[in-house]
Amino acid sequence: MSERLTTWAVDLADVGPVYPFQGMEWLFLVICVAGWIGWHVWCFRWERAYQRDRIARYGRDTAAMHRAIDSD
């Protein structure tokens, strides 16, 4: 049963996959894989930018560093 599901008036023994847009799985896979790889790239960039910003603001602030150490 590869066509779009329109009724349950069927013998279930004859029913296989029932999800919509069958035959387009490759397209969905390409979209999802691209999203996954893009997520990793975004994370590397975001984390680096986040750290650079914090270093610029507090990297030479000895008092802030001492406060951070004392917070444990």
Next chain:
Amino acid sequence: MDNQLNAITTVFTEFYYWVTVPMMFLIHVGFCMYEVGASRRRNHMHTLMKNSMVIPLVTVTFFFFGWWIYWALPNGPFITGGIEWEAAAKYAPTSPNMGTDLSDRLTGVFWAAFLLFSWTAASIVSGAVIERINSAAFWVLAVVIGSGAWIVDAAWGWHFGGWMVRLLGYHDAYASGVIHAIAGGFALGVLVVLGPRLGKFAADGTPRDILPHNPWMVCVGLFLIYTGFWGFYVACNVPVISPETIGGQITGETWTATNIYLGPTTLSAITFNFLMSLSGGMLAAFVVSKGNAFWTYSGGLAGIITASAGNDLYHPLQAMIIGGFGAWAAYRLHYWVERTFRIDDAVGAVAVHGYAGFLGLVICGFVLWGYPSSPYEGFATVNPLGQLLGALIMFGVLGFLPGWITAKILHAFGALRIPREIEILGLDFEDQMEEERARAEVRAAEKALAGA
């Protein structure tokens, strides 16, 4: 499901694996708790998110390619045959079986049971590297072990047709090697490149004790891992199968539960052995650590892990002795490696999972020497040399090496370790300052009200 017996068997099996999934979720909850508890206050939210994001990342990549690898590579490939294209096609991400399919009621729950093992493998590594690894780098490492290295080892040594089972007689029923030794080895490979936390070692190399910010939370986390471990054990079995379906050398018509190799065992046996190896580990760890709570809980885990390779067949008293030895050895090896090689394993993951898993495989080779590794004809029997080679493959070839190589690549791009200033400030520094400001504001408002 064309008759009642068939329907009951199918639905029971479907439900059986499904139940293991929420149970194994507790392993991840436990890992997060003990990892966050072990981190210092200035790092704990980043530590939590580092491990939590293992869940979506390993899930999607295990769907994309991890599950296919398991079914495609039991022959190596090119050790006992080629890539199993036909068998694996059903488990490719574009296959109808990997979707809502009324003619296939098991693939999803079986996939999920394996997936939760994948999370565990990545989560084991997560604890060892806290407080100085870039989260983005760790998430790449998590995918490499969770949807790559471990599932290759499962195809080789945790599959009824795996080449290691066939040629070496490799036996690892509850994953001493295929999850724990590999994850421990992988973590060690990463740690060698990553280096210790700032201040962990004195100039003369003497290790300092970096205390957890919440020891109680660490122990409850380990307690939760015990709980989830039940699901892990149950998920390693096939709950009910007939000799006819197995199609091996077993005669008669008695249905049975089996291990992953389709060799007979019982839930009764693994319940005995789980609890006795846990107990042996806790008892030994309590003594060797002189009552240290963290190591006593970790010792329980090390006890189970050491006995796991053969817990489908051991006697409970054997499981207890093996578990006790594993916990003792893990504790001793952790501190020896820390002192000798200046390895900063923040939660003892390499010892509890890696060394205990390795030793468990070797011990199993002696205790189950001559036992069949498979119900099928032509497979090598369990033996010490096969288990030792298996342990080296798990810990070294598929664990340490991929971890070390991936960490080296990330290091070469300057992406592995957080900058020194961030490590001192703490990963949560700004959030902490915001919290302090908010608390101070509320306190001031309350005092004003109290005064008025």
